Amino acid sequence: MIVLKLGGSVITDKDRPETLDAPALDRAADAVAGASDDLVVVHGGGSFGHHHAAAWGVSVDSGTDDVEGALAVHGAMTTLNRVVLARLHDRGVSALPVHSLSVGARNTDGVLDLPLAAVDRMLAESFVPVLHGDVAATAGEGVTVVSGDELVARLARHLDADRVGLCSTVPGVLDGENRVVDRVSSLDDAALGESASTDVTGGMAGKVRTLLELDAPAHIFDLDGLPAFLVGETPGTVVD
Ligand code: IPE
Numbered sequence: 458m459i460v461l462k463l464g465g466s467v468i469t470d471k472d473r474p475e476t477l478d479a480p481a482l483d484r485a486a487d488a489v490a491g492a493s494d495d496l497v498v499v500h501g502g503g504s505f506g507h508h509h510a511a512a513w514g515v516s517v518d519s520g521t522d523d524v525e526g527a528l529a530v531h532g533a534m535t536t537l538n539r540v541v542l543a544r545l546h547d548r549g550v551s552a553l554p555v556h557s558l559s560v561g562a563r564n565t566d567g568v569l570d571l572p573l574a575a576v577d578r579m580l581a582e583s584f585v586p587v588l589h590g591d592v593a594a595t596a597g598e599g600v601t602v603v604s605g606d607e608l609v610a611r612l613a614r615h616l617d618a619d620r621v622g623l624c625s626t627v628p629g630v631l632d633g634e635n636r637v638v639d640r641v642s643s644l645d646d647a648a649l650g651e652s653a654s655t656d657v658t659g660g661m662a663g664k665v666r667t668l669l670e671l672d673a674p675a676h677i678f679d680l681d682g683l684p685a686f687l688v689g690e691t692p693g694t695v696v697d
Contacts, residue, residue: 459494460612461622465503474508490548492687501605502590505537520598527600530592538589552585557603563595621675622686628679629693641696668696
């Protein structure tokens, strides 16, 4: 079982609101269609989610109780999700959407409660569930952002994933001289930069922190590495 995240910056032009990077999405969809294992896909927000989230002041810890704001973020993400699904369907992948807003909730402790019976059943019936960064109702905050990375962690634990992959715009975790680090086992192992574009959910350091807490080995790589990852190879950086 593989849990794969397609970073929002990979499949969209992160600096132009609601703009797809269509060639990149096509390459990602080609690779997913060639995967040799059971797969759950999560995609990020890129220029679809983050601009709306920033405009409405919504982040993982700080929410809005304005329904217009909630739907601005969620609607942009479901629009992107439909495009991702269509690209996968074009290649014969039996992809089905799973929207966290409909079933997830963030409790007072900030932890996301996300029932996954639908994901389990879809997998058992040979579908490929496709989740996405979203918003979810949150105690005392209205709705807050649910990041794709958070969903990856939740799915990896629940499904006891063998491998986790984050397809990013960089070829792995980079050291101070921009070389890919082969393995990261602690936050001290690399000089971790923050993402430069609008990103309400935390950059590379946040990703590595989340991945270090997982049992499954996680891999960070770019689009060039994605086909190799999906057939069992180890491009980029292993975080374990
Ligand atoms: C974005 O999810 C969620 C929203 C802003 C709604 P991610 O935080 O996982 O997206 P990327 O991959 O960084 O773009």
